[in-house]
Amino acid sequence: MVRKFAVPFIAVLVFLGVWEALVWINEWPNFVMASPSDLPAAYSKYWNLFLIMGWQTLWRTVVGLLLAVVFGVALGMIMGFSRTMRDALYPLLVGFNAIPKATVVPIVALLFVGAHDLNTVLIAFMISFFPIAVSVSIGLSTLEPEYRDILRSLGASQATIFWKIALPKTLPEFFGALKVAVTLAFIGTNLMEIVSPHGRGLGALFDSGKTNADYPLMFAVLIALAFLGIVLYYVVVALEKVFAGWAERQPT
């Protein structure tokens, strides 16, 4: 227990120490690189902005991710159960995923002018559903036929087979993908907030730091983003423990 919390905590302290030392030894001015000791000032000065904007970034990421889960799972199920659909959709999906999302941002921004929340959620969603769809489709399509036959030979419906076997068996892959997707969704949200500034979210706060040459603020935003990212990631890890903990190898 001590190990679980103390070790990462010490690692963070070491990281901050090295960062501070680097800035100090090289005598970097703030506009090259701010040091950790500049951050508390930035946080205390703008704490209310951090709370408001942090919340905006957080909820838009989570909504985008939830959409990605719903859509990704549905798409994964379609591709997992039907070979034809898999052959048809896979190239499309890969092509879509290959498009750098930074180029999509202005398109979406123009498509729904002024609908900032919608735009941001949309980008977070578009950037993050791919790994979910792929993992669910692979999980379902690689289900050994015997698993299906065990229930089918008893007269079980497709829905029963899905709930009792296909779904739980796919959960470990799903959570693996969700861990990737949560980070991607977060990147998507920030991309929209920075590239298409509309004064909301931590991305916008970062942008205002840039225009005002407030370098400690920019770094403070980065750290806040990292913190939010860590929180989101570990929420997924906790969910994984609850729903797919059985897949973890027992240390023997």
Added chain:
Amino acid sequence: MTTDALIDIKGVTHAYQTAEGPLPVLDNLNVSVNEGGFAAVVGPSGCGKSTLTRLIAGLMKPDTGEVWLHGARVKSPRSTVGMAFQNPVLLEWRSILKNVMLPLEIVPTKLTNTQKEDRARELLSLVGLEGFEDKRPSELSGGMRQRASLCRSLVHKPEVLILDEPFGALDAFTREDLWQTMHALRAEEPFTGVLITHDLRESIFLADQVLVLSGRPATTQYVMDIPTDAPRTLDDLYTPEAAERLNVLRHQIEIAQGRASDEGEAA
């Protein structure tokens, strides 16, 4: 129309539709197994044995011919069938007990939850898995997993038990242990069985009828009846009679594989 055969397969012909055109797998196959009987099916690999089990289970319909179970034509899966495969396909997120109870969640039953659990426990202790009820499948050896899989195939008291090479992946000693377990199960549980196997000793030790299928497309090439007068022991496999039976079967397999002519056929 009634016969005393519980499993009656009449003139079944089946072909798979593949990209290279139809692949004939079964050709006018006839099999009948009496109630309480236990038939072993041997044949060259890829000849259509698993296809036969899927037809009996109602997982597929034959192109032509009929499959009858207990006087009813099989057109779709029915809950009076139990299946076990070479892969024990246990669900890793369930305990052994819950794995065995799975069919009772699917088939219509009047049992209460306690009765379901008792039934599963009873079977598990019959196959020597008492004390392992709460373990996860990954904590058990291959042989133990296969025992649990057998329990699951029998828990809902099926009329017909279909075993598709269930012991194929086990080492020789574990396999012989499981043969004995099969005899113990047959003594306690009433079922009519079909066992697919590629082990001729297994077929004559467990079954009272051995069917040799020809190469693909498979048809019944040879049938050997094995009298079931006394309880069998492993020693029975080393008698001159057993050696003679194995010889005949081996020869039939060679014919099925196209490696020998059927001049000496004794059927």
